[in-house]
Amino acid sequence: MLLSITDERSDMARVKLDITRRQFLMTGLAGTSLAGAAVMGSAQPALASSYPDPAWFTKGEVVSTYNYCDMCPWKCGVIVKSVNGQVIKIDGNPADPKSRGMLCARGQGGVSFMNDPDRLRSPMIRTGERGEGKFKEVTWEEALDYTAEKLLEIKDKYGQESLAIFGHTTGDTWWAEYFAQAWGTPNAAKPSTSICLSPREEASQLTFGIPVGGHEPMDWDEMQCITLIGSHIGEDSRNTVMQDFVSAQSRGAKVIVVDPRFSTAGARADHWLPIKPGTDTALLLAWINVIVTEERYDTAYLDEWANGLEELTAHVAEFTPEWAAPITDLTADQIRETARVMSERLPQAVIMPGRHTTWYGNDTQRMRAVFIINSLLGVYGRHGGMYFNKGVFLEDYPHPPFAVTGTAGGCSAEPGEESAELPLGPTGKARADGVRQGIDGGFLRGATAIQELIDPMITGEPYRIAGLINYGVNLMNSIPMPERTIEALKQLDFVLAIDILPQEHVAWADVVFPDTTYLERYDDLSTIAHKTPFIQLREPAVAPMYDTMPSWQMSRELGMRVGLEAFYKWETIEEYLDTRLRSVGSSIEKMHDDGGVIIQKGKPYLEDFIADDESPFHTPSGKIELASAELEEAGFDAIPVYEPTDEPPAGYYRLLYGRAPAHTFARTQNTPVLADVYPENELWINEDEATALGYSNGDRVWVENEAGTKTGPVLVKATQRIRKDAVYMTHGYGQVAEGLTISNGKGASDTKMMSRYALDPISGGAGLRVNFVRIAEGA
C-alpha cells in the first residue's frame, strides 16, 4: 500500500524518474565495464542451507582488496573478497585501528548496497520541468560539457561564490573540499557539521583550542566511568565505539546514561537518568555544582592546565541538585550520586563528547558544560581519559594555491585551524550562511552551515546563489524544512545531482552524474587523526558498474572543462596515489602488501607535550578556558546557563529521533539485505499514552506536525521505554521516491516533520528537536 498523496506534498511526491534510455556504448570516459561479472552480484540460491555444498570462497581463487568502508562516515578499514569476478563478502581488516577485524551490520551490507537494482546507471539531462523527474540518458561527454557550460555561465553572471557545493559520504572530499576550493566558492557545506557536529566542535575550540575530531579521542582501555548524554551506543552502531564501550563495561567501568528513552545503552547502564528532553544543561550545571562545592575536581590538573575555576565556582553556586531536580524530572539524589560516581574515578571518568549535538539551539553552550566537567575531572591528556588526536603526515599532490580556503569541515575531514578572517572568494565575497554576524543574527563561528545556504537561494540575500552541485546529500531527508528546500531548488539556475541512488531530490536536478560505490573505485587516501594516526587505502574490487564514474574522476573531468586543469595534473589515479604515498616511503603496491594501512606515531598524552615544552591546548592562553572570554566579548555567556526550551502544546508530543543499528542516516533504507533485516521504522510512544489514545502495537498511524504536514503510515510501537510527553522514531524513513523500490513509502520521516529548527547563534548548528507532533488519522 502506497501513501496517498496530499496537495501539500505534491511537489515532494513526484520523484518517479522517467528516463529515456540510450544504447550503451563501450567507449567513453567512464570505465566501461558492462561485462556480466560486474553487473549483478551473487546469485540467490534456491535453498537457504547449502550444506554440503562447499563454501563460496573454496570455489575459486579469492581476490582480496583493501578499502575503507563508506556505509557510514566512520571509515572502518575492510577487506573485500571476490571470487570469479564477483564481490561476495566484506569483513573488517585486522590491521586497521578502527575495525580491528570486526564489522557492523552496515559494513556487512556493502555488497548488497553495490548491487542495489535501483542504482543510477547513466549520466542524464533533464527533459521535462525541473522536479518532474523526466530525463534522457546521455554520454559522459555531453553531461560534463553541458554542466561546465552552465557553471561558467554562473561564474560570468554572478561570480564563483554563487555556486554552492554540498557533499556527504567519503567521496565528498573531491567536491565539497577540492573542487570547491579550486573553483573558488566558500559556499561548500556538509550536513555533518551544522546538522551534526558543529556545537561540539565549536565548544571544544572555545574551551581547549582544539577540535574533538572525526574519531572521538576516548582512551577506552583504562576508562573507569563512561557518561553518555543521549549517545545511544548500540543503536548508533559505530563499530569501534561499540567494541570499546562493551569492552570497557565488561572490564568493570561504570556507565551513566542520560536519555529520555530507555535506549540500548540505558538498559545496560549502572545509572539511567530518564531526563526531561531539553534540560540537559541544567543537569550538567548541577553536576558542576556538586563537583566544585564538594571539591571533587583534579586540583593539580586544574592548577597546571586551566583558567577560570574561581569564576566557575561562583557561577554555579545557585545551580544545586535541588534546583535542577524539578527542571530535569530527576531527583537531587540521582544528580548528586552520579556526580560522585564520576568524580570518584577521575581522571578516568569521561562524558563522551557525543556526535550529533544539534538539539535545541543552545547546543554549543551545553557542550561547553560537558567539556567543563571533563576538565574538572582532568581527563584530557590522561590515560583512561581522553587522548590528543594527532593528524597524519602525508603530502598533498602538488596543486596551485586554492582560490579560496574551504570551511566545509565535516566528520570525515581532517581538523583544520580556524582562521581569524573569513576567506573570500575570487570576486570578494565571503560565505553566504550568516557567519560572523554575532549575537544579532546568524551565528558566530564554525564550519559552513548547510541549512543556512537555502534561504540565499530563494531570497538572493546577502547575494544570489544560483547553482548547486550536490554530491550524495539526501536533501529532503537531512536538511530541516524540506518544503523550503524545494522552493530553493525551483529558484536555482542550475542543479547537478551526483548520486548512487535515485533519492528524492534527484528528480529536481538538471543533470545527474551516477557515482560508483566505494567498492568500484580507487579514491583519495583516507587520513585519520588519532592516538596512532593512520592512512587507509581504497582499491577497487570491481570495475565501475553500468556507466558510472568514480568521484575523483568526475571531479577531474569537470575541473578540466572549467579552467581548473592545473589542479588535476595527474594522468591516472594510481599516479596520484603513488605520488602522495611516496612522501611516506610507500606506494599503492607496498600499502597493499603491508596490510592496507599505514600507522604513524601519535602524541596522545600530556607527558608527550611536556617533553616538547608545548601546550596541547591552543587557546590564546595555552590553557583550558573554563570561562570563555571570547564568548563574553561576542555578547554570549562566558559560562553556560540553563535556557528552557518550548514545551509541546496540549495534545502534541516532542519529536525525538535516532538511529537504527542496521542503517545509516537516510542512506541505506533501500539496500536489500539491510532492508530485509529492518524494513521500516516505528513510532515509539509511551504504552499508557497509546492506550489512552486508543492505539496498540501494530496499528498504523500518521504523524502530523503543527504546520499540518503529515508523514506515514507508520507502525505504532507502544512501549514503556519512553516518557509520555515525547515520541521517537529512527531517522531515514518516510522517503518518497518511486525509484527506490524497496524503501519508497516505508515508515515515517522525522525530517518532514521539521517545519522549524532552532539556530545555534554560536556554531550555526540547526537544533532539530524543537518540533511537536501528534498522531493523526489517514492522509
Place this chain on the structure above:
Amino acid sequence: MEYAFLLDMSRCIGCEACVVACKTGNELPIGTQYIDLIEHTSGTYPDLQGGFQNHRCYHCIDASCVAVCPTGALFKEDGLTRLNSSACSGCGYCVQSCPYGIPKMENGRATKCDGCASTVAGGELPWCVQTCPAQALKYDQRDLILAEAHERVAAIKGRYPNAQVYGETQAGGLGLILVLPDDPEKLDIPADPPPVPVVTDVWKNVVQPVSMGATALAAIGAGVLGIIARRNHMAELRDIEEKELAGAIAGDSDAEEVQP
C-alpha cells in the same frame, strides 16, 4: 570432536552485525535470516529492565529436530545440528518440535543455522563470530567454550549476581553455550525445555498419527513410501500365499479376496 558456540549476552549490544554477516556469508535469500535480535522490556517507565535476546539455533546435543526428522536431513555433526536442505521433505516436524522455535519453512523446506558447516570446513570462523563488534561470540571445542563461559560468568558476578552459564545441561546440553547476566526467564529464554524423550513421545503418540492422517505421508520422499508400499505388498503377498496354500490344502479355489 565436539564444537560449540559461546554467546555472551552480557556483552551482546543488539547491533545486528551477526545477522547481516550470516546472511551475506551464507548467501541467504531475501526473507531468510538465521539470527533474530528481539528486544525485551519489563516494568513501567521509568522503573525498567530490558535487553535483547540473540535468538538463534541452540544446537541441542539431543536435538529434538534430529529425533523427529523422518529423512535424516537434520543430523548432528561435530556437536552441531546440521541441515541438508536437499534431503528435506518439508514435513515441518522440526518446526513443531523445536523448544526454541528455530527451524522455519522457506520454499517448502526447513531452514536454519547449521553452525556454518561449509564455512568452517573451508577454514574460516563462522561469520557471526568473526564480525561481532561486542566480542560476544566464539567458536571452539565445547570443553574450551564451557571453561571460558564459566570464567566470564565469574568475572561479571559482581555486577550481575544472577549471572549463569546456560547450555551446559539445559535441554540435555546445548552446542550454544550462553553467558546470561540473569535468569533465563527474565531474558525470555525457556528455563529448561522438556527433555527430548517427552518431545518424541508427543511426536509419536500425538503428532505423527494426526499428520499421517493429514496426508503428511504424501510429503515424505519416495524411498519411504516405497518401503511402506513394499512392506504392504509383501504382507499382501504373504496373505495371498497363505490363503492359496490353505485353499490348496482345502481344495477350495474360490479363495477370499484378500484386502491389503
